[in-house]
Amino acid sequence: MSSLPGLDPAQQAWVTERMPDAQLVRDMSWGLVETTVLHVRAGGDDVVVKAAGPSDTHLPREISAHAGYTAPLILTGHAARLRDASAEVRVILLDHLPGELVLGTDAEWQAATYVQAGVLLRRLHEQESRTDAEYEARATARQLYWLDQPHRIDPSIAARARHVLASAPAPAVMLVPTHGDWHPRNWLIDDGVVRAIDFGRFDFRPAATDFARMAAQQWRERPDLEAAFLDGYGSDPRDPELWRLEALRQAVGTACWAFKVRDEAFEQQGHRMLSEALAAYDGS
Known part of the structure; x- marks a missing residue:
């Protein structure tokens, strides 16, 4: 060898x-x-x-x-x-x-891919559930920690995000086994069959957190792909208020982590996500 x-x-x-x-x-x-x-x-x-x-x-x-x-x-x-x-x-x-990454192929924009991905994710999620009274507080604290680290978020945006996070609700929530990075970069396609890879972010979280990567990318301008995914998954577990908060947490984490690892394209996505997530709080 x-x-x-x-x-x-x-x-x-x-x-x-x-x-x-x-x-x-x-x-x-x-x-x-x-x-x-x-x-x-x-x-x-x-x-x-x-x-x-x-x-x-x-x-x-x-x-x-x-x-x-x-x-x-x-x-x-x-x-x-x-x-x-x-x-x-x-x-x-x-x-x-076998197969190639879905990301960057025609399959990334085909509804059939998302139906299958929804079915697979539901099978992962439905194995177990547990109630956690501290999860939301922990998840928000992690993003406040990220804001304390070096980043390139505009100071006024960082201050707004910090304010929203510091006043965020923290109810008890139901957790399930989640993939943690569920989107086309971690799916393979082989003769029309979707398979899942890379469970390196596995943890128990609310089911909706596994929707976040797709919502920030492929679903933004393709609601038909979101609908196809939900059809495969079988339901929509997103609570509107907690989903709005999760979008903000995802945005902070993306912008800060991408800066840390010097992925400028992903960092720019994080900044765009931040603007969109904070816009959802305007007037609230």
């Missing part, structure tokens, strides 16, 4: 022990965060190697997701099976799924 890019010595040794004949097929890493994603071939099988740096928080979440909540999707071939994992070494092995 030749050395695989992006792995530290301990990760390389761990992978070699399990797949001594692994050969790199493609480096699928995004290059924005300290996570390496590799498509390798070993023993005739196609495998995904995901390795994380020391400050990464996503890999443990992905391990948790596969430990208890991806089974309904894996059973039907709509998510990858976890082959092996080491939280200590910060590396996991997954079956490689």
Whole structure:
């Protein structure tokens, strides 16, 4: 086995022990965060190697997701099976799924894609639910923390966002197992079949939070795609007041995180999201 890019010595040794004949097929890493994603071939099988740096928080979440909540999707071939994992070494092995990312393809703008994505998300969400009296306060506090970090948000906009967040309601809410980044960048399409990837932001949250990425991007000018998704999902869990607040939290997090990782295009999206989210509070 030749050395695989992006792995530290301990990760390389761990992978070699399990797949001594692994050969790199493609480096699928995004290059924005300290996570390496590799498509390798070993023993005739196609495998995904995901390795994380020391400050990464996503890999443990992905391990948790596969430990208890991806089974309904894996059973039907709509998510990858976890082959092996080491939280200590910060590396996991997954079956490689066929298909290409939906993002940037014609499928990104086809209603049939969103019907399937809605069905899959409902199957993830419906496995368990729990009431949490502190979730909303925690979620808002995280975005106030982001506003305390370096960012390029206009001071007047940041002050307005801070005011709205500081006075936001914090009722008890129902939480379900969520993907955390549910949108076309984390869907594959293969001969018309949609599959889900990357559970690195898995956590228990309100179901509506998994709608936020699509609402800020694909649904903005395509309400038909939103309608198709809801048709597949089967209902609309969004409470108007909490959805307005979630849009603001998502906007703050996007603008600040994108600045941190130097993704200028995503940062600009975050600024646009902020303007739109705050506009929803005008007059309130």
